Amino acid sequence: MMQIYSINLGNVWFGLACAKQHIYATYFGENQQTVIRGLMRTLPFDAQFEVCTEPSEFARDALLVLQSVYVGQSQKSSLPLALEHLPAYTQQVLKATKQIPFGYLSSYGAIADAVGGGPRAVGNIMANNPFSPYVPCHRVVKSDFTLGGYSGGLKIKYQLLSREKCGFTGERFVDVDGGQLQVFPVEFTLKKVEKLFLP
């Protein structure tokens, strides 16, 4: 039996689906209904679940981690994600995305280069990311550094990235399962698209 929790923190709703201290899905959005529906969409079709009102201690801690990602704090705690039920390639892409350091971003194509497969396949997995925003799919943009897409809306994607500015100036590579992933400072994208989002 899976439990679904949701909580409002700083005017944003965060949600979590877990069982036995394993996390099957996370989500965030502007209202509770959206969040719960978003969670259920990614659960296995036949999963049994209950919607709980009071978060367990485990759930509350995890929800706070989600919030810290949302507000743009660099991450130190790691959550126990349940990945086994997902296709192998999907797992690889999610893990690689998780490796993108705070303050950096990567591209669909760069991830494809690192783990194999093609950019569109990576985009598909981002679009269905079960662990938003914990697996930072907002840090994946197009190869020309424009934003690409985002399920929560491009404005949110921009805002998330703008809170992660660290002042880095150069690209680098990080080790991921299967190869090396090229990453770039978030500023690359912010500079490119800021005129679209600033008032």
Next chain:
DNA sequence: TGCAAACCATAAC
């Protein structure tokens, strides 16, 4: 810039 064609893992039939 803008458009067309190639690309690739999944899910749905």
Next chain:
DNA sequence: GTTATGGTTTGCA
């Protein structure tokens, strides 16, 4: 098996 579907990329006018 086959097909449809993208949060893409690249090349070329």
